[in-house]
Amino acid sequence: MQIKLSEENKDFFQRVYEVVRLIPKGRVTNYGAIAKYLGTARSSRMVGWAMNAAHSLPDVPAHRVVNRIGLLSGAGHFSTPTQMQELLEKEGIEVKENQIINFKEHFWDPQVALRID
DNA sequence: CCATTGACTTAAG
DNA sequence: CCTTAAGCCAATG
Numbered sequence: 001m002q003i004k005l006s007e008e009n010k011d012f013f014q015r016v017y018e019v020v021r022l023i024p025k026g027r028v029t030n031y032g033a034i035a036k037y038l039g040t041a042r043s044s045r046m047v048g049w050a051m052n053a054a055h056s057l058p059d060v061p062a063h064r065v066v067n068r069i070g071l072l073s074g075a076g077h078f079s080t081p082t083q084m085q086e087l088l089e090k091e092g093i094e095v096k097e098n099q100i101i102n103f104k105e106h107f108w109d110p111q112v113a114l115r116i117d
Numbered sequence: 118c119c120a121t122t123g124a125c126t127t128a129a130g
Numbered sequence: 131c132c133t134t135a136a137g138c139c140a141a142t143g
Binding site for chain 2: 030031032035036041042043044045046047048049050051052062065066067068072073074075076077078084
């Protein structure tokens, strides 16, 4: 009999969803940070693909995930091109020209936030 | 089955 | 920050 594996055994997409669900309201992160937290730092494209597939999921706040410079690269994939910005502004994040203002202060790093000392 | 694409990132210049 | 190059891998043609 073997030990039940933990989250390591889940699919990559599944793990991405878990992390994205943990993003606090009013915070954002980027694809690379998620990928890095999952141990696949260079598979950031897959995180994007996971978001694309996340549309069917009820509680995956894909609007809180942007690219590394705080640009709303996923905006065009929402129902309306402004949906993503609207959601972010609603959470207290200022967005201008598809770019998050003061991105660094809103940034949420799973590797730091979810680490256990 | 091979080629291209894509909600990306990092490194080097 | 910009450009170029390379890495990554599922999905699509």
